[in-house]
Amino acid sequence: MQVVKYMFQPHGDERGQLVSLEEYTDIPFTIKRVYFMYDTLQNVVRGKHAHKNLEQILFCVNGSCKVSLDNGKEKKVVNLEKPYEGLYIPGNMWREMYDFSEDAVLMVLASEIYNEEDYIRDYEEFLRFVQKE
Numbered sequence: 001m002q003v004v005k006y007m008f009q010p011h012g013d014e015r016g017q018l019v020s021l022e023e024y025t026d027i028p029f030t031i032k033r034v035y036f037m038y039d040t041l042q043n044v045v046r047g048k049h050a051h052k053n054l055e056q057i058l059f060c061v062n063g064s065c066k067v068s069l070d071n072g073k074e075k076k077v078v079n080l081e082k083p084y085e086g087l088y089i090p091g092n093m094w095r096e097m098y099d100f101s102e103d104a105v106l107m108v109l110a111s112e113i114y115n116e117e118d119y120i121r122d123y124e125e126f127l128r129f130v131q132k133e
């Protein structure tokens with residue numbers, strides 16, 4: 001399984017850092033939604049679902065967390081610990097986010113607006129879905 005983690009180049013100067021993200025130049029899809037999560041408790045596991053079609057890029061813009069990816073055949077764990085690292089997650093991928101640091105802010109750029117029908121929240125159903133693909 002190939003994991004795509006973008007390392008964007010910050011525009012740094014004596015004032016600090018700035019990361020700019022433009023659709024199609026930096027982000028390989030139209031950004032229809034941005035959401036972020038913070039104040040996540042340390043022993044919490046978020047996600048635990050897949051999407052049929054949604055594409056997303058996850059940034060831990062503050063603090064750190066881990067993301068486990070599972071395509072139904074293989075699993076990989078990715079650390080997000082720098083604000084300029086973006087983890088691309090295509091459709092048909094089970095994801096879990098965990099080990100959030102106390103100060104973690106996980107920001108997500110998404111290719112579609114929120115649609116509960118795109119979620120697969122049952123792992124056995126996910127396995128059946130990816131086997132059909």
Ligand code: T46
Pocket residue numbers: 033035037046047048056058095097108114
């Ligand atoms: C994903 C991972 C990385 C909305 O109303 N609009 C939204 O755009 C989102 C994402 C969520 N919500 C509501 C639905 C729930 O009542 O916010 C609540 C928490 O959402 P959820 O339990 O789905 O959050 P996570 O952290 O488990 O998963 C989220 C995304 O839902 C999901 O698409 O890939 O982050």
